[in-house]
Amino acid sequence: MxxxxxxxxxxxxxxxxxxxxxxxxxxVIVPLVSVLxxxxxxxxxxxLQGVNPLVAYKVLFTAALGxxxxxxxxxxxxxxxxxxxxxxxxxxRAGLFNIGAQGQxxxxxIGAAWAGYAFQLPAIIHLPFALVFxxxxxxxxxxxxxxxxxYRSVSxxxxxxxLNAIAIALVDYLASEPLxxxxxxxxxxxxxxxxxxxxxxxxxxxxxxxxLAVAILLGWFLSRTTGGFRxxxxxxxxxxxxxxxxxxxxxxxxxxxxxxxxxxxGGAIETVGITGRFEPAFxxxxxxxxxxxxxxxxxxxxxxxxxxxxxxxxRTGAASLQFETGIQPEVVDVILALTLLxxxxxxxxxxxxxxxxxxATRVTSGWGS
Amino acid sequence: MSQADSDRTLPVDVPxxxxxxxxxxxxxxxxxxxxxxxxxxxxxxxxxGENGAGKSTLVKMIYGLYxxxxxxxxxxxxxxRLSGPRDAIRRGIGMVHQHFQLVPVFTVAENVILGDEPHRxxxxxxxxxxxxxxxxxxxxxxxxxxxxxxEDLPVGAQQRVEILKALYRKADILILDEPTAVLTPQETDExxxxxxxxxxSGVAVIFITHKLREVLEVADTIEVLRGGKVxxxxxxxxxxxxxLAEMMVGRSVLLRVDKAPAQPGETxxxxxxxxxxxxxxxxALTDVSLQVRSGEIVGIAGVEGNGQRELVECxxxxxxxxAQRLLIGGADAHGATPHAIHAMGVGHVPEDREKDGLVxxxxxxxxxxxxxxxxxQFATRGVRNRRSIRELASGLIxxxxxxxxxxxxxxxxxxxxxxxxxxxxRELAARPRLLIAAQPTRGVDVGSIEFIHAQIVAARDAGAGxxxxxxxxxxxxxxxxxxxxxxxxxxxxxxPAEGADRSRIGRLMAGGSEDPSPAAPSDDA
Numbered sequence: 090m091x092x093x094x095x096x097x098x099x100x101x102x103x104x105x106x107x108x109x110x111x112x113x114x115x116x117v118i119v120p121l122v123s124v125l126x127x128x129x130x131x132x133x134x135x136x137l138q139g140v141n142p143l144v145a146y147k148v149l150f151t152a153a154l155g156x157x158x159x160x161x162x163x164x165x166x167x168x169x170x171x172x173x174x175x176x177x178x179x180x181x182r183a184g185l186f187n188i189g190a191q192g193q194x195x196x197x198x199i200g201a202a203w204a205g206y207a208f209q210l211p212a213i214i215h216l217p218f219a220l221v222f223x224x225x226x227x228x229x230x231x232x233x234x235x236x237x238x239x240y241r242s243v244s245x246x247x248x249x250x251x252l253n254a255i256a257i258a259l260v261d262y263l264a265s266e267p268l269x270x271x272x273x274x275x276x277x278x279x280x281x282x283x284x285x286x287x288x289x290x291x292x293x294x295x296x297x298x299x300x301l302a303v304a305i306l307l308g309w310f311l312s313r314t315t316g317g318f319r320x321x322x323x324x325x326x327x328x329x330x331x332x333x334x335x336x337x338x339x340x341x342x343x344x345x346x347x348x349x350x351x352x353x354x355g356g357a358i359e360t361v362g363i364t365g366r367f368e369p370a371f372x373x374x375x376x377x378x379x380x381x382x383x384x385x386x387x388x389x390x391x392x393x394x395x396x397x398x399x400x401x402x403x404r405t406g407a408a409s410l411q412f413e414t415g416i417q418p419e420v421v422d423v424i425l426a427l428t429l430l431x432x433x434x435x436x437x438x439x440x441x442x443x444x445x446x447x448x449a450t451r452v453t454s455g456w457g458s
Numbered sequence: 459m460s461q462a463d464s465d466r467t468l469p470v471d472v473p474x475x476x477x478x479x480x481x482x483x484x485x486x487x488x489x490x491x492x493x494x495x496x497x498x499x500x501x502x503x504x505x506x507g508e509n510g511a512g513k514s515t516l517v518k519m520i521y522g523l524y525x526x527x528x529x530x531x532x533x534x535x536x537x538x539r540l541s542g543p544r545d546a547i548r549r550g551i552g553m554v555h556q557h558f559q560l561v562p563v564f565t566v567a568e569n570v571i572l573g574d575e576p577h578r579x580x581x582x583x584x585x586x587x588x589x590x591x592x593x594x595x596x597x598x599x600x601x602x603x604x605x606x607x608x609e610d611l612p613v614g615a616q617q618r619v620e621i622l623k624a625l626y627r628k629a630d631i632l633i634l635d636e637p638t639a640v641l642t643p644q645e646t647d648e649x650x651x652x653x654x655x656x657x658x659s660g661v662a663v664i665f666i667t668h669k670l671r672e673v674l675e676v677a678d679t680i681e682v683l684r685g686g687k688v689x690x691x692x693x694x695x696x697x698x699x700x701x702l703a704e705m706m707v708g709r710s711v712l713l714r715v716d717k718a719p720a721q722p723g724e725t726x727x728x729x730x731x732x733x734x735x736x737x738x739x740x741x742a743l744t745d746v747s748l749q750v751r752s753g754e755i756v757g758i759a760g761v762e763g764n765g766q767r768e769l770v771e772c773x774x775x776x777x778x779x780x781a782q783r784l785l786i787g788g789a790d791a792h793g794a795t796p797h798a799i800h801a802m803g804v805g806h807v808p809e810d811r812e813k814d815g816l817v818x819x820x821x822x823x824x825x826x827x828x829x830x831x832x833x834x835q836f837a838t839r840g841v842r843n844r845r846s847i848r849e850l851a852s853g854l855i856x857x858x859x860x861x862x863x864x865x866x867x868x869x870x871x872x873x874x875x876x877x878x879x880x881x882x883x884r885e886l887a888a889r890p891r892l893l894i895a896a897q898p899t900r901g902v903d904v905g906s907i908e909f910i911h912a913q914i915v916a917a918r919d920a921g922a923g924x925x926x927x928x929x930x931x932x933x934x935x936x937x938x939x940x941x942x943x944x945x946x947x948x949x950x951x952x953x954p955a956e957g958a959d960r961s962r963i964g965r966l967m968a969g970g971s972e973d974p975s976p977a978a979p980s981d982d983a
Contacts, residue, residue: 313841313842313844314837314840314841314842315831315832315837315840315841315842316840318824318831318842321817321820322817322820322828325817325818325819325820326813326816326817326818328813328814329813329814329815329816329817329828330817331776331796331814332774332776332796332806332808332814332815332828332829333796333828333829333831334795334796334797334798334800334829335797336795
């Protein structure tokens with residue numbers, strides 16, 4: 090009511106503290122409760138398989154966090170997840186739903202592999218070159234969808250899904266024909282030169298450090314720079330963006346390219362840091378987990394880090410779960426899917442905060458318009 | 459009417475609807491405080507008040523959407539508890555909401571019967587439905603094509619569909635919530651006539667508005683609300699606009715814009731032979747020529763949809779156009795982007811502030827620099843300078859009297875008038891040499907209108923040229939130094955505002971010639 094606003098003093102001291110607090114609390118509590126409910130339902134599934142859920146979860150978390158090896162594996166697994174999560178986040182901020190992080194990651198992973206094995210360069214140039222080349226591959230792949238959306242109003246949801254399918258076929262072909270390692274039966278590229286490999290820093294993988302730095306950098310970009318302001322404005326109100334002199338088309342293409350570059354960095358780090366070459370069987374599903382992670386993080390780059398680590402823990406522990414308890418590791422997929430469901434549909438928020446619930450992260454701006 | 463007459467065998471002194479001492483509290487606010495009101499059959503009662511005065515809360519209680527905390531609602535003398543709209547409808551209350559509740563892809567007839575369909579067994583009898591709706595529309599003079607799809611209809615016709623919906627459900631107490639906010643002057647006049655026709659046929663009409671002229675024209679009784687209380691009950695013969703405005707706002711209000719004679723200087727906008735297409739690719743502007751000089755306000759009068767929106771969009775770089783000459787401050791602005799035109803010193807108050815002028819979730823401060831965010835004072839090498847943005851915001855909030863808890867409050871939390879003040883503050887803060895203001899006071903409360911008008915005049919006196927586009931003829935006549943009338947994509951006349959004749963401009967707006975002859979009836983569709 091305006092009467093209310095009129096009574097409040099007009100000091101410009103700071104934001105409305107109550108509203109601010111409520112917003113912050115919800116942003117943390119809703120995803121947390123969603124995850125807990127997902128674990129509870131997952132627990133029922135485990136129990137139905139004749140295993141005590143508490144034992145199973147203990148196995149899962151001990152395998153992931155109980156020793157140095159596990160911790161390193163969690164960080165390795167989380168690295169591409171943080172980056173594909175960030176890829177989806179950037180898109181969401183600019184009003185785009187990039188389902189194609191998977192395809193962008195694959196194209197970048199094979200691009201980085203080629204850049205890594207086909208050149209003889211000093212390490213100080215070779216490693217950055219391989220990473221940047223991978224990012225460019227991802228950016229170019231995503232830009233196809235960006236340009237179609239900006240200039241032809243084709244929904245990026247549709248095109249990125251289609252580009253995923255094309256990317257899978259493309260990298261399969263590349264790894265089995267032109268870029269195939271000679272004189273052996275497997276479908277894979279040659280190993281990268283040692284000059285292109287990520288150096289080993291001990292317990293903490295270097296790729297993980299890069300991913301953390303990128304998340305912080307992206308958080309800063311989106312909240313503090315004019316470029317971030319353009320992205321956010323186009324995402325929140327494209328009409329007002331146009332009115333304010335922002336090129337909406339240019340911003341859409343750029344945001345999609347940045348999104349693809351981030352997913353691409355994830356793929357490139359996989360190649361130069363983990364697998365050492367490109368093999369089509371690796372990297373499956375990373376891009377799709379990125380969607381769950383971005384929504385769990387409510388399109389916030391910093392929150393993407395814990396969200397990705399959580400998924401990383403589940404993925405790391407899943408193998409031991411099967412090994413030690415005989416439970417189907419797909420339980421982890423169920424937990425993630427349930428989490429996504431509850432975060433995407435504002436079920437938990439409504440339950441906990443009634444009509445004062447924050448709107449769920451908007452993901453469908455392109456549909457039907 | 460005929461079948462309704464039998465229902466109305468009540469003694470004349472029993473009101474069709476009576477609210478007695480209604481109080482409604484929301485956390486932190488008393489929205490309605492001991493409000494009483496009565497409406498007799500055959501009467502039009504106007505509820506007048508500013509945004510937030512409690513008009514909507516009151517009618518929502520009457521329509522069963524809110525339950526009163528205290529007080530009683532009586533329908534035809536009988537005390538009732540309305541548990542919801544369904545209950546209200548059953549008792550003959552109909553409401554036309556400000557935001558229409560229509561299914562766009564359904565036809566008029568389908569929309570009207572929805573929820574109460576005539577049927578044979580399980581099948582909806584469409585022929586019968588269509589016929590009943592058509593009869594109803596003829597009976598009350600609500601012209602609308604019953605077979606047209608609602609999404610294809612202009613706003614005025616959609617509103618008639620809403621009214622038909624209420625009448626179809628046999629409403630004899632009809633609530634109209636700000637019905638004229640979306641209408642052109644012609645449509646408004648037509649609606650006021652329709653309201654009188656309802657009253658004549660025995661319907662009790664509650665008419666919510668904040669427009670003084672309409673109240674004086676149509677109401678039998680006027681109830682003025684302020685701060686959740688009834689502050690006055692009067693009739694049109696006992697009061698006038700100034701009186702009503704004072705009651706509404708609680709202080710005396712300047713209805714006439716107080717301004718010195720214009721001192722026009724050099725030409726800041728020079729347009730010749732401007733042509734453009736509308737969104738459907740049809741000609742919207744055919745050969746528009748116009749000059750605006752610094753230090754003067756040029757008002758464009760016209761019924762909405764005659765090319766005004768397209769004209770503003772062309773001049774601000776938002777729409778492609780061709781022109782023999784399009785100079786802003788002497789420089790060619792043909793094909794310039796919105797960004798470039800802003801850089802040429804053009805301020806733009808867009809007609810739809812929610813859609814184009816503001817980013818709702820952004821703070822007031824960010825909205826105050828929405829089109830200047832990359833200027834050197836607000837950003838250094840791509841990094842936004844938050845301190846200077848905050849400083850600018852606190853200065854503008856004080857100068858333009860924006861009522862907001864803080865500069866960090868999201869713009870969407872503000873009232874309509876304060877949102878518009880944010881837009882006006884932003885555009886005037888950049889010291890434009892040309893200000894293009896489209897519908898600058900639409901949906902804005904009386905107090906803010908006065909303030910916004912004063913700011914536009916102040917900008918003129920500081921040397922800006924102002925192009926004012928408004929569907930409110932009073933606004934154009936009160937604010938402008940020169941008036942141009944727009945009709946079907948052309949400026950059909952230009953005249954000095956001093957001594958301009960309202961009815962003559964009205965005729966020109968309707969496409970009539972300069973001679974005093976009856977204006978052609980406007981038709982929509």
